[in-house]
Amino acid sequence: MPAAPGAEIPAGERRSGYEFMSRETRAMQDDDITNPGMLWVLDGEALWNRKDGAAARACADCHGDARGSMKGVASRHPAWDPASGRPVNLEQRINACRIVRQQAAPLAYESRDLLALAAYVALQSRGMPVAVTIDDRTRPYRDAGRDTFTRRQGQLNLACTQCHDERWGRKLAGSTIPQAHPTGYPLYRLEWQSLGSLQRRLRNCMIGMRAEPYAYGAPEFVDLELYLMWRARGMALEAPAVRP
Amino acid sequence: MARAVVNVPATVRRGEIIEIKALVQHAMETGFRRTQLGEVIPRDIIRQLVCTYNGAEIFRAELHPAISANPLLAFSTIATESGTIEVTWTGDKGFSVTQSATITVV
Helix, strand or coil, X not given: CCCCCCCCCCHHHCCCXXXXXXXXXXXXHHCCCCCCHHHHHHHHHXXXXXXXXXXXXXXXXXXXCHHHHCCCHHHHCCEEECCXXXXXXXXHHHHHHHXXXXXXXXXXXXXXXXXXXXXXXXXXXXXXXCCCCCCCCCHHHHHHHHHHHHCXXXXXXXXXXXXXXXXXXXXXXXXXXXXXXXXXXXXXXXXXXXXXXXXXXXXXXXHHCCCCCCCXXXXXXXXXXXXXXXXXXXXXXXXXXXXX | CCCEEEECCCEECCCCEEEEXXXXXXXXXXXXCECCCCCEXXXXXXXXXXXXXXXXXXXXXXXXXXXXXXXEEEEEEECCCCEEEXXXXXXXXXXXXXXXXXXXXX
16 A cells, blocks of 8 residues: 555565566576676676775775675665765765775766675675664754655656655556665666666656756765665665666 | 676586576677767677587577677577586677586586
8 A cells, every 4th residue: 555645654565676576577686697787796896806096905905705794784874974974875985995995086976896896795785684873963864865755846846755655556657666665776777778876766766857866976865865775674685686 | 808607507417408598798789879969889789699518519699789788698408418518709899708607417
């Protein structure tokens, strides 16, 4: 049952986008051999072990084996970052590490390397429940994200909540409207023929509402990511997922 | 270097039909798209996939512009002997990637 206007979807009715997909697309995600996202994971693993920057250090030099050290990291992001005094998402955390620890240039948003590293890190949390921390420091940002989610915007004057809380399961043209739980990012979208970040997906939705999308890495997007992850709390991570 | 994955069952009985799955990283640029300035983006696709089983060719496919990026091809053969199944993709701009998998027939 779609939620009443402005109400959140109860925990028992939360569904991953996976459950709205065809059998074929599910099979593609379920098998690591056929999941094209795993090609980026292979790239990410190579980058993890490659020395880079003026410090000539690899991610592995500090963090060791990602299979242990990165377990659960993606399920906790966006997370509070004392250095910048606000929550940062996984991509920003990777770039902060590059700048400060590796003394290397940050990777551009949606660049192949950043997607690959994010996919490799996110894979280590596969199956773990989403568990972002909402405390006195992060709560205002979560609330700002909720404001963005519930505010009407764009020339079509739509709010995210109108589709994803109130009308999930119904059709938008030929596609089923999902509940917008970001449990599989970065994910391989068949429409993109590529891996993409959550912010790329959010920009798609905003363009669809004929709203001006925020720039990649904009604080408004990170707040929205934080709200969406909190909204999906307890759901299992499935990165790198496949979506139609 | 493009990533590629070839998957076969690790151990099978002689005479069994096995499925070979071959996934490769490639943009498969069709050659029909244009940039915002109207210039044609040159075609850059995989032209051919060849699969050998202990050196003998068992499967060959021609790929065309309508095939998706990062193409996955699955095909089958009969397991006759232990050895190596090797897949080679070749294409435009000198693209060539080879990936193999080993199979044990009991």
